[in-house]
Amino acid sequence: MKKLLLIGRVGAGKTTLTQALKHEKIGYHKTQYIGYEDWLIDTPGEYLENASLASAIALYSYEADVIGILMAADEPYSLYPPNCTGHVNREVIGIITKSHSDCGTERAHRWLALTGCKTIFEVDSVTGEGVENIIKYLSEPQRKPQETTKN
Numbered sequence: 001m002k003k004l005l006l007i008g009r010v011g012a013g014k015t016t017l018t019q020a021l022k023h024e025k026i027g028y029h030k031t032q033y034i035g036y037e038d039w040l041i042d043t044p045g046e047y048l049e050n051a052s053l054a055s056a057i058a059l060y061s062y063e064a065d066v067i068g069i070l071m072a073a074d075e076p077y078s079l080y081p082p083n084c085t086g087h088v089n090r091e092v093i094g095i096i097t098k099s100h101s102d103c104g105t106e107r108a109h110r111w112l113a114l115t116g117c118k119t120i121f122e123v124d125s126v127t128g129e130g131v132e133n134i135i136k137y138l139s140e141p142q143r144k145p146q147e148t149t150k151n
């Protein structure tokens with residue numbers, strides 16, 4: 001499995017997605033510190049929301065193969081600056097959680113696409129909908145960086 005680092009604002013659904021990906025019982029658990037287990041790294045939302053903690057996310061990204069940036073379908077605004085994936089030297093995927101939400105996923109899709117994410121998943125971690133697509137993606141071999149040609 002590729003190792004996945006999950007980031008997103010408080011309540012975006014990182015821990016619930018972690019539980020769903022590991023086929024664990026879904027239950028609320030506030031993340032107080034960065035949880036590093038097997039192929040998943042769960043982070044507290046405060047690390048994304050607070051500039052003084054954000055550098056820890058950058059450090060942990062070096063431990064991961066893929067960075068998953070989460071956005072709940074009902075989030076009122078995006079925390080991610082446009083083209084921010086360009087700063088990351090790892091594959092970055094977008095994950096829309098709470099996809100059952102009345103708000104729909106279209107707006108979250110647009111915001112995640114704006115960050116530069118080419119691959120975007122939609123999940124509902126509570127019902128399990130869409131979660132297998134992420135597991136399948138993580139099970140596939142790592143994409144190799146494109147070879148550069150010499151002139």
Ligand SMILES: Nc1nc2c(ncn2[C@@H]2O[C@H](COP(=O)(O)OP(=O)(O)OP(=O)(O)O)[C@@H](O)[C@H]2O)c(=O)[nH]1
Binds near residue numbers: 013030031032098124
């Ligand atoms: N229906 C539904 N509820 C969700 C989903 N993801 C998260 N939730 C709910 O949203 C709340 C917050 O989810 P968490 O997984 O704790 O969020 P988090 O991103 O880990 O939050 P922090 O640890 O505070 O950063 C919980 O009550 C979850 O049950 C989802 O995909 N569908």
Ligand SMILES: [Mg+2]
Binds near residue numbers: 014016030
């Ligand atoms: Mg959490």
